[in-house]
Amino acid sequence: MSSHSNLSTEKKASGSVRDGVAITGWAAALGARRVLSEEVDRAFGMPIGKLRSRAGIESVSYAADGETELTLGAQALQRALDVAGCQAKEIDWIIASSETHVAYPSVAAQLHKRASAREKCGVLDAGGACLGLLNALAVAQSFLDSGRARNVAVVTADVHSRTLVPGRVAGEFGGLFGDGASAFILRNDYETKKSASYVLGKFSFGCANQYAEAICVAGVENGGLAVRFDGEALSRAAITRMERTLTEVEKTSGICRLEVGAFATHQPNPRLVTLLAKQCNVPASVFPEVARKSGNLGSSTCGVALHVALEAAAKMPVSKRKPIFLASLGPGLLYGGGWLMPGGVAEFAR
Numbered sequence: 001m002s003s004h005s006n007l008s009t010e011k012k013a014s015g016s017v018r019d020g021v022a023i024t025g026w027a028a029a030l031g032a033r034r035v036l037s038e039e040v041d042r043a044f045g046m047p048i049g050k051l052r053s054r055a056g057i058e059s060v061s062y063a064a065d066g067e068t069e070l071t072l073g074a075q076a077l078q079r080a081l082d083v084a085g086c087q088a089k090e091i092d093w094i095i096a097s098s099e100t101h102v103a104y105p106s107v108a109a110q111l112h113k114r115a116s117a118r119e120k121c122g123v124l125d126a127g128g129a130c131l132g133l134l135n136a137l138a139v140a141q142s143f144l145d146s147g148r149a150r151n152v153a154v155v156t157a158d159v160h161s162r163t164l165v166p167g168r169v170a171g172e173f174g175g176l177f178g179d180g181a182s183a184f185i186l187r188n189d190y191e192t193k194k195s196a197s198y199v200l201g202k203f204s205f206g207c208a209n210q211y212a213e214a215i216c217v218a219g220v221e222n223g224g225l226a227v228r229f230d231g232e233a234l235s236r237a238a239i240t241r242m243e244r245t246l247t248e249v250e251k252t253s254g255i256c257r258l259e260v261g262a263f264a265t266h267q268p269n270p271r272l273v274t275l276l277a278k279q280c281n282v283p284a285s286v287f288p289e290v291a292r293k294s295g296n297l298g299s300s301t302c303g304v305a306l307h308v309a310l311e312a313a314a315k316m317p318v319s320k321r322k323p324i325f326l327a328s329l330g331p332g333l334l335y336g337g338g339w340l341m342p343g344g345v346a347e348f349a350r
Contacts (some may be wrong), residue, residue: 021144022197022343025084025185028307029075030294031161031178032064044171051175056270060178060295069101069181073157074114076183080153084108084131084185088115091185092149093122095140097132097299111155114123122149130266131205131330132156132299133182133306134338138203140186150187157181158298169181176269178295182303198310201253203338208241235272238329243279245327245337253339254321257282262309263320266302266329267291288312302328313342 020086036059037051051057063072063170073096080087094117097106103115108123133156140152158181164174186200242265250257263286267273270292277284288308299302306326313321319340329335 003172006267019139020199021186021188022199023184023310023340024187024197025080025082025086026307026310027076027079027083028180028182028185028300028304029072029079030068030180030297030304031061031072031159033062034059034293035062037175040175041171044166044175046171050171051121054271055176056274056292057116057176057291057295059346060161060175060179061293061297063159063179067159067179069098069107069157069159070110070114072159072179072181073098073111073155073183076157076181077111077115077153077155080183080185084187086119086151086185086187089122091115091117091151091153093124093143093152094155095124095126095136095152096155096157097126097128097136098157099129099132099298100160100163107155107157111153114203115153120316128295128299128334129330130298130301131328131334131336133303134203134205134328134336137184137186137200137326137338138336139227141200141203144186145186146266152186153183154186155181156299156303159302160295160298174295176296178297180294180300180304182300182307184303184306197343198313198340200338200342201341203326203336204245204248204252205334205336208237208333208335235275237266238272239276239279239331241329241333241335242276242327245335246280246325249325249327249337249339255323255339257325259322260286260325261313262305262324263287263327264302264306264309264324265327267305268296300327318342 037057038048041048041050056281094108094112096111098107101107106125108125112123126132128135136154140154143149143152158178159179164177266289273287274284288305290304309324324340327337
């Protein structure tokens with residue numbers, strides 16, 4: 001534990017320590033098999049070209065033989081540690097989120113073993129499906145803000161291609177999803193002076209339960225999945241709720257959306273991203289492209305988008321870097337949002 005651990009509120013408030021949490025390492029890992037959407041159409045018995053024309057998905061990333069939530073998550077975690085210049089033995093907590101891994105030990109516990117983290121490194125799994133990354137980041141932020149941790153690893157990992165398969169779910173649902181992982185290393189911002197870091201602002205969350213029935217997935221006795229998927233209702237709800245969430249982030253942060261460098265959001269499909277950009281009156285180019293080439297990655301979609309945004313920012317001069325807005329949704333209809341400011345910016349809302 002660092003010398004700043006368990007700092008009192010008064011000491012933080014005195015200004016002797018800068019308050020805040022920074023992302024200093026980031027990475028993503030996608031399933032190694034790139035499958036054209038026409039092949040997915042064919043596998044699910046849909047008209048050829050449906051995914052491309054209706055959803056805007058050109059290809060999906062599928063896990064290759066031997067790739068799992070654990071291998072993809074561990075790959076992303078190691079890369080994020082390398083970017084942060086941090087070793088696994090320095091991690092105080094591993095927080096993981098996956099909507100497809102249902103075995104025991106959990107993903108977080110298996111990542112702990114795979115990374116050879118020390119025994120006193122805590123392990124936690126965060127739910128929320130597509131909202132899982134933001135849930136995990138908020139928990140990590142709380143651990144670090146409290147002074148109870150110095151380094152926290154947040155990992156997301158999903159392999160949909162072995163769960164949402166032809167014959168088990170309809171292509172209108174299962175065909176949208178791909179496989180991937182993301183990872184981030186978070187530290188108290190007084191622990192790092194890395195110019196490439198981004199500092200977390202506030203997160204806010206909610207649940208618009210009037211849309212809870214738009215998507216429901218449950219197991220059935222024969223090993224199949226019972227899926228209720230009202231695509232049109234869910235699409236309308238997603239665009240409305242995401243726009244409201246981003247508006248709330250804009251209001252809380254005091255940052256005009258036109259000054260934002262990237263919107264790292266959930267991407268159900270590219271068509272909805274285009275509609276959301278139009279609704280928000282911002283160019284679609286500020287949404288890092290994920291779903292068009294890889295499909296909906298579940299809990300990792302927002303994470304891969306954030307990785308792309310941070311990679312692009314790291315190549316810019318510090319003075320040119322801009323804020324990043326975060327927003328995502330989960331079945332329920334859960335929602336959440338937040339923002340990041342580039343390191344070195346003295347004032348930002350918290």
